[in-house]
Amino acid sequence: MSAKAVLAPVFVQVLLTFCLLLWTGRVRFAAARAGAVRLKDISLGERSWPAPVQQVSNAFANQFELPVLFYVLTGLALATRTADHLFVGLAWLFVLTRIVHAGIYATTNVVIRRFQAFLAGAIVLMAMWLVFAATILLA
Template sequence: MTVQAVLAPVFVQVLLVFALMMVMGRRRFAEIGAGRVRIGDIALGERNWPPRVQAAANAFSNQFEIPVLFFALVPLALYTRKADLIFVVMAWIFVLSRLVHAGIFVTSNHVPARFRAYMAGVAVLGLMWLLFAWRILFTPLAA
């Protein structure tokens, strides 16, 4: 696979992180600007933000949990030349699951649907790691 094909889902995942940061920031500034939240109320923690703001903050924070394993795997797969079409398709499925998860988080926050999206991503990422490990352990590295 080309480097561009392998990195395209990574770029979308990174874009998601920045988009969620913007949503979180806009919601926070809106609450402060409207006077519904005082700076002193949130200066030492997140607990005093309204639920809509906290949902955006949680969605943003979640991008530094499971996706870290994705961000670690992609360069390893590139470096070892183990990223093929199957790997890229699974990477896109993982990123799509993250988009769905984040979308649910910042809109309806319907927990069962959010959990299904989360678990779909975890399952795909787990398969990506298993496939990568299998290829590293049982197939020779390209010269």
């Protein structure tokens, strides 16, 4: 499998993270300008942001949880040359679940739907790790 094919879902995941970063900044500045939050109330924490701002911020922060394991796995799969069509397909599926999860979190925040998207991504990522481990250990 080519490095391009393996890295394409990583690039999309990184793009998602940067989009959420920019969105977070936009909604935070808008909330501060509108007087929805006082700067002294958020200087040491995030609990005082209005809920819509916190949702986008949390969606951004979530990109540094499960995706970290995805990044590590992708690097290992590239280094060991074990990334195949199954790996790339699962990688795209994982990234899709992250996009859905972030979209739900940052907008409607329907908790059961958000959890379903998170769980689907976690299961896909676990499957990716299991396949990778089996490929390495049983080779």
